[in-house]
Amino acid sequence: MTEKDYSSAEDQKLVRVAQKGDMAAFEELVARHRDKIYARALSMMRNEQEAIDLSQEAWVKGWQRLKQFQGEASFGTWMTRIVINLCLDQLRKQKRQRTESIEAMTEESGGVERHMPVLTVNPTAGLERQELRQRIDRALSQLSYEHRTVLVLHEFEEMEYKQIAKAMECSIGTVMSRLFYARRKLAALLADLKKSD
Amino acid sequence: MDYDAQLKLQSYLDGELPESEAREIANLLAQDREAVALFAELRNTRQALVGSEVGVALPESREFFWSKIEREIYRLEKSEPAPRPSSVFAAWRRFLMPAGGVAALAIAAFIGLFGGSQGPTHEMAVADPGAFTYHDFSAGTTLVWLTYPAENEFADNFE
Numbered sequence: 488m489t490e491k492d493y494s495s496a497e498d499q500k501l502v503r504v505a506q507k508g509d510m511a512a513f514e515e516l517v518a519r520h521r522d523k524i525y526a527r528a529l530s531m532m533r534n535e536q537e538a539i540d541l542s543q544e545a546w547v548k549g550w551q552r553l554k555q556f557q558g559e560a561s562f563g564t565w566m567t568r569i570v571i572n573l574c575l576d577q578l579r580k581q582k583r584q585r586t587e588s589i590e591a592m593t594e595e596s597g598g599v600e601r602h603m604p605v606l607t608v609n610p611t612a613g614l615e616r617q618e619l620r621q622r623i624d625r626a627l628s629q630l631s632y633e634h635r636t637v638l639v640l641h642e643f644e645e646m647e648y649k650q651i652a653k654a655m656e657c658s659i660g661t662v663m664s665r666l667f668y669a670r671r672k673l674a675a676l677l678a679d680l681k682k683s684d
Numbered sequence: 685m686d687y688d689a690q691l692k693l694q695s696y697l698d699g700e701l702p703e704s705e706a707r708e709i710a711n712l713l714a715q716d717r718e719a720v721a722l723f724a725e726l727r728n729t730r731q732a733l734v735g736s737e738v739g740v741a742l743p744e745s746r747e748f749f750w751s752k753i754e755r756e757i758y759r760l761e762k763s764e765p766a767p768r769p770s771s772v773f774a775a776w777r778r779f780l781m782p783a784g785g786v787a788a789l790a791i792a793a794f795i796g797l798f799g800g801s802q803g804p805t806h807e808m809a810v811a812d813p814g815a816f817t818y819h820d821f822s823a824g825t826t827l828v829w830l831t832y833p834a835e836n837e838f839a840d841n842f843e
Contacts, residue, residue, distance in 0.1 A: 526740035605721040611732040623736045642733040670729045
């Protein structure tokens, strides 16, 4: 395969060539999937520079482990798993370095989400996509990393409870409870943003 | 509605509830207005998130981003330690280990043949193909001679 063919080649073919050491093929794979990998890192980290750095690190790891890629999942999914693991490691490190927020402590001990009033009006109804995205971004930023991560993995990555539990090293019950809290909190935050219009 | 029922409602929404329990929650939704309202809130939140990531793009050019990755790959490949050439000592050790084993066997055989008057005080055992053991009960000593595999394991641990 010549370099000219790379832009039209399928991922599988590019992976096979890159596994033999062809960096140009790998560069094409990076170009194709870099936005998705960055978006995943950004949704988890909520920090542009960290998301850039971690997605770069994920690509370097992807190259180093490329020979282990057997094609069970798509290349994009495989790379996404790498960046998710890097983000989780980074978030755990950050958590160890700072004191937990009062909100997170309340959630662990009191289960505040059980007593939140149920919203009868959809706070996102009628919003333009751009506006909706901005509001969701702001609301997600206010969640603790555990709640944000469980939402991201479930809603964006469409992972099952047991897969999330494995990735986050916790029980399925914890995943269910975090997801429930995250959704309820997110709904309340979106409603607050709607009120402040 | 208790917390357990709330979580089951969520699992029902996510399609993670076993069929028997799903029927139970479907019945709850048919009767309980509070459950219906909570279900609608959870569903709306889920729907709001779908597609909210569309259009997120890495704020760096293709060339610049790739140049950083490429540089890092080369840097890491350079910093990986090259395989060490085997030293003269290691070569000697490789030669001496099996030779030593053979010597231990020869000593044991010699004692067994010519030291019969001492009875069962000497014993030689080859319990493992990679290890030779020699017991001298009269002197209260045990000699274990390890050959290749053990030597390599030891070396690997300290590299």
